[in-house]
Amino acid sequence: MFGIYLKRELSRRKKAALVIALGLALGIALVITVNSVSAGMTQAQDKVLKSLYGLGTDMTVTKAQAAPTDSESGRPRFEFDAGSDSDDTQSSDRVMTQGGQALKASLVTDVAKQTGVASAVGALSLNVTKVDGSFTQGTAESSTSGSDSQQGGPGGGQSTGQPRVQGGGANFDVNSYTVAGVDVTNQDLGPLATSKITTGKTFTTAQTNSKVAVVSASYAKENELTIAKTITISDTKYDIIGIATPDSSESTTDVYLPLKQAQTLADSADQVTTIYVTATDSKQIDTVKATIQKNISGTTVTTSADLADTVSGSLSTASNLATSVGKWLSIAVLIAAFLVAALLTSSAVSRRVREFGTLKALGWPSRKVTRQVVGESIVNGLIGGALGIGIGLAAAYTVTAISPTLTAELGSTASAGGGGGRMAGGGGPGQQAASSTMDIALSAPVSLTTIALAAGLAIAGGLIAGAMGGWRASRMRPADALRSVQ
Structure with a gap:
């Protein structure tokens, strides 16, 4: 009886x-769209953070760079022999640590022992500035006068003015690139973890x-490097055994070396600049961070959440809009949809006074009318939920198909990456600002959790509307039906 009456009434009031x-x-579709876009924003930010942070890394431990003393300018110095008459090419490499003050390698073990730490690996970040070129010595020439009136007698000549140097100068190339010392015993964590070996081996x-x-693949292409070739750093030759391609973004590291070799190059035995850390529980990262800061003084612990706050550009703007404006807008629209459904249901009940009054006169109890x-x-509500899920999936698919490109700005650092600059004359080596801008294609994945949420909202909307309409219907009396008869 209930099902037959329900079907007839819905058909009659289509x-x-x-x-x-x-x-x-519409309210449910907006919720699905906002949730899927927010999930896409989270994925995009994860890609950005992986390029900065390392795949699987929960936090890093570093130490702020100390201010240089009067005797240390903090800049590389180059010394060349300009006394030779030859034009032989001269070359000099300067290897400097970057990314903060060096830490004792023993701290890696100390960090690994902290409560909540699953693994810890040390790495050494270096910047190598290579300057090569040659000096050309000039020729000193003086002008002479052959006038008889000058001293020296007839036909004599005397030098006039100061000697002048003709020709000469200097022509040097400057090539700066980054080097990372990798703990070869644990390559799943650290600077090489975000790259995949596409040629050769690790x-x-x-x-x-x-x-x-x-x-890295980009550095190899720029400098025409291949497997079995060598790269020379500070007069030490290294055999190239592999070419690494970043998984999600352009890596900021050009060359990877075993950690001990990098320490030897930088004259930094048993030192690292960064400790990469993974936690045993991803939900306890803040607790692990506080533990490390408390037990290992003088260090700076940076989590992925801290790095996320530094990401700016259109990705950050869109993420903020989706998180704040979008979610509040979807909540407001959903509440409005619930209220409209409740009011329309209540209004429909008011127009069915004769029907419900007659049913009560026939013996229907109030609870049966309410039901x-x-x-x-x-x-x-279920029909609305099905339509809303369909509209929401279509909107999410459209966003994924269009794949709008968002820009993530990570800030510029004073380092030269991969490229070379050219200077002539008496100029000195300079640094170029490394580009820290990434383009990320936005997608809008829809999870089963989002669909389940939409179904729950649809049922909730139907219950709210039904509760208001049922309450009104339960208050009707058989006498109301008689009054409505003209």
């Missing part, structure tokens, strides 16, 4: 049922102090 369902559908655990190198109204509203 327009009213459709209006209620569409109102709920380090083996036996190559802790071998003269081998892995170079009938609630049942109709829940069906309207």
Whole structure:
């Protein structure tokens, strides 16, 4: 009886049922769209953070760079022999640590022992500035006068003015690139973790102090480097065994060396600049951070959440809009849809006074009338939920198909990456601002959790509308039906 009556009443009032369902559908579709876009923003930020941070890394431990003393300018110095008459090419490399003050390698073990830490690996970041070129000595020439009136007698000549140097100068190339010292015993964590070896092979655990190198794909292409070739750093040759391609973004590291070799190059034995850390529980990262800061003084612990706050550009703007404006807007629209559905249901009940009054006169109790109204509203809600899920999935698919490009600005650092500059004459080596801008294609993935949320909202909307309409229907009396008869 209940099902037959429900089907007949919904068929008889198709327009009213459709209006209620569409109102709920729009609110639910907006919730799905905002949630899927927010999930896409989170994925995009994760890609950005992986390029800064390292795949699987929960936090890093560093130490702020100390201010240089009067005797240390903090800049590389180059000395060349300009006394030779030859034009032989001269070359000099300067290797400097970057990314903060060096830490004792023993701190890696101390960090690994902290409560909540699953793994810790040390790495050494270096900047190598290579200057090569040659000096050309000039020729000193003086002008002479052959006038008889000058001293020196007839036909004599005397030098006039100061000697002038003709020709000469200097022509040097400057090439700066970054080097990362990798702990070859644990390459799943650290600077090489975000890259995949596309040519050759990676380090083996036996190559802790071998003269081998892995170079990034972009640096290899720029300098025409291939497997089996060598790269020379500070007069030390390293055999190239692999070419690494970043998984999600352009890596800021050009050359990877075993950690001990990098320490030897920088004259930084048993030192690291960064400690990469993974936590045993991703939900306890803040607690682990506080533990490390408390037990290992003088260090700075940076989590992925801290780095996320530094990301700016259109990605950050869109993320803020989706998180704040979008979610509040979807909540407001959803509440409005619920209220409209409730009011329309209540209004429909008011127009069915004769019907419900007659049913009560025939012996229907109030609870049965209420159940009938609630049942109709829940069906309207389920129809609205199905329409809303369909519209929401279509909107999310459209966003993914268009894949709008967002820009993530990570800030510029004073380092030169990969490229070379050219200077002539008496200029000195300079640094270029490394580009820290990334383009990320936005997607809008829809999870099962989001769909389940939409279904729950649809049922909730139907219950709210049915509760209001059922309450009104339960208050009707058989006498109301008699009054409505003309």
